[in-house]
Amino acid sequence: MSENASPQTAASLRSASRAVWLKQLHQWHWISSALCLLGMFLFSITGITLNHAAQIEAKPTIVRKDATAPAPLLAQLKAFAQEHDGDKAPLPAAAEDWLRSTWSVKAGGRAAEWSVDEVYLPLPKAGGDAWVRIGLEDGAAEFENTDRGWISWLNDVHKGRNTGATWNWFIDIFAGACLVFCITGLLILKFHAANRPFTWPMVGLGILIPAVIALLFIH
Numbered sequence: 001m002s003e004n005a006s007p008q009t010a011a012s013l014r015s016a017s018r019a020v021w022l023k024q025l026h027q028w029h030w031i032s033s034a035l036c037l038l039g040m041f042l043f044s045i046t047g048i049t050l051n052h053a054a055q056i057e058a059k060p061t062i063v064r065k066d067a068t069a070p071a072p073l074l075a076q077l078k079a080f081a082q083e084h085d086g087d088k089a090p091l092p093a094a095a096e097d098w099l100r101s102t103w104s105v106k107a108g109g110r111a112a113e114w115s116v117d118e119v120y121l122p123l124p125k126a127g128g129d130a131w132v133r134i135g136l137e138d139g140a141a142e143f144e145n146t147d148r149g150w151i152s153w154l155n156d157v158h159k160g161r162n163t164g165a166t167w168n169w170f171i172d173i174f175a176g177a178c179l180v181f182c183i184t185g186l187l188i189l190k191f192h193a194a195n196r197p198f199t200w201p202m203v204g205l206g207i208l209i210p211a212v213i214a215l216l217f218i219h
Contacts, residue, residue: 022191025184032181039174046158049151060128061147067102069095069139077119078136084114091121095134103143105132124162127153 049056069077073094080092088111091099099105105123112121117137123130130145160168186203193199 018191022188025188025191028180029184029188032177032184035177036174036181039170040178042154043158043174046154050155050158053155056151058148058152060149063145063147065103065143067141067143069098069134069141071139073098074136074139077134081114081116081119081136085116087114088112089114091119095119099132099143102141103132105130105143107132126156126162 076092076094080089090096090109091107091112096107096109099107107121107123110121110123112119117135119134119136121132123132127149128145128147130143132141132143134141157163157167160171189196189199189203
């Protein structure tokens with residue numbers, strides 16, 4: 001800025017610069033809020049259900065099914081078990097196809113637990129659990145599916161428990177968008193604080209209240 005610039009010119013430049021920054025902050029703030037809208041709503045609701053998990057009864061529904069593995073598949077599984085006794089390894093493709101056609105179970109390359117007597121495939125999932133066991137002596141196969149209800153499903157989605165890599169990536173991206181939302185909101189408050197005397201006291205309370213509660217009441 002020139003030393004000969006008038007006070008009015010300097011004030012105008014500062015005002016223009018402030019307007020540019022404020023416009024950018026508002027733009028990033030509304031974009032991040034739009035991206036976070038559904039996620040914030042979901043995580044807020046599930047935060048309440050998680051906080052009161054002991055008071056919300058979950059009545060699991062358990063479904064059990066039985067079948068017998070065909071002889072060719074059983075022979076393949078026995079041979080595979082001999083090679084992987086005590087190991088964890090995915091089922092052969094033929095076994096995954098059989099589970100899909102028999103019970104609509106998608107193993108998805110998950111690791112099964114192998115022994116010479118049986119193969120056990122855990123199938124953890126959000127809101128429940130499932131597993132498959134195939135006896136290698138007689139080919140007796142069991143499938144059990146436990147569904148703990150939609151609230152349990154939402155709670156697991158909140159925690160990213162058994163939700164897969166894609167949802168875990170979404171949580172990380174959503175958290176980043178929330179940070180942008182909070183930081184831009186704080187900077188917008190800074191720009192308006194001069195005309196809103198209660199701005200910083202309210203920000204201070206927003207920090208002080210949870211800090212005091214955490215220090216005094218969390219043991």
